[in-house]
Amino acid sequence: MSFLNKNPLSIAISLIYNLNILEPNKEMSINALRSLPKMERHWITIKKYLKIIQLIQKYSPQIELEDSKFKITKSKIYKRFNIKEQLILFLFNNHALNKEHSIDIPSKYKNREIRESIGYLFNKNENDTYYLSNSGIDVFKSISSDLTDLIYNNKEIGNIFPEEEIELITPKDSADFADESYWERGFSEIPDTRTEYPNEVYG
Numbered sequence: 001m002s003f004l005n006k007n008p009l010s011i012a013i014s015l016i017y018n019l020n021i022l023e024p025n026k027e028m029s030i031n032a033l034r035s036l037p038k039m040e041r042h043w044i045t046i047k048k049y050l051k052i053i054q055l056i057q058k059y060s061p062q063i064e065l066e067d068s069k070f071k072i073t074k075s076k077i078y079k080r081f082n083i084k085e086q087l088i089l090f091l092f093n094n095h096a097l098n099k100e101h102s103i104d105i106p107s108k109y110k111n112r113e114i115r116e117s118i119g120y121l122f123n124k125n126e127n128d129t130y131y132l133s134n135s136g137i138d139v140f141k142s143i144s145s146d147l148t149d150l151i152y153n154n155k156e157i158g159n160i161f162p163e164e165e166i167e168l169i170t171p172k173d174s175a176d177f178a179d180e181s182y183w184e185r186g187f188s189e190i191p192d193t194r195t196e197y198p199n200e201v202y203g
Helices: 008-019 030-034 043-059 083-093 134-152 171-176 180-185
Strands: 062-066 069-074 122-124 130-132 166-168 187-189
Touching: 008 043, 030 043, 043 134, 083 122, 083 130, 083 134, 130 134
Parallel strands: none
Antiparallel strands: 062 069, 122 130, 166 187
16 A cells, blocks of 8 residues: 555554654654655655654644544643633634624633723623623734744744743732632733733823
8 A cells, every 4th residue: 555545644653653663862864764664655745744743742732532522631832821811712712703792701711810901802791791802803813823933933832922920829919819710720920911901001
């Protein structure tokens, strides 16, 4: 059977099998790899699949797959989004882009940090449903642009999505943080410039 007639899963399994029997930290050529048993002979295809594996290892979240359903168990990138960016992604992914498509949001987002951004990043209806404002949509576009730049140009995650600095909220500082969701989280992310109000909003 030729390499090109194999389905992608078979190609990946064959390649992963062979990579696992090679000595680590030893440079070798693709020509040497394609000469191994159980490997086919198409150099370009092997290189493409090596690139796919490299991209997955570097950027892809870990997933659990069962039948037709999957769950993301760990993400190198999502954990770097602050709470406002996470809500922006939640609303966008659920098509809450205008008042007619506003939705309820999970309780973890119902805190002071989100409330302070209502009218800027988010709009809230009388029935406590939310949708993205134009500024919120612009932030999504910025995230999308950065994520595309990261993956297509093979950049380092920390250079595009730096990890959020965090500060511990202690009981003596709790007067302004009465919302229970803050205590459930334990930490409050310091907002980054993407979701901060522009200077003119402050007056």
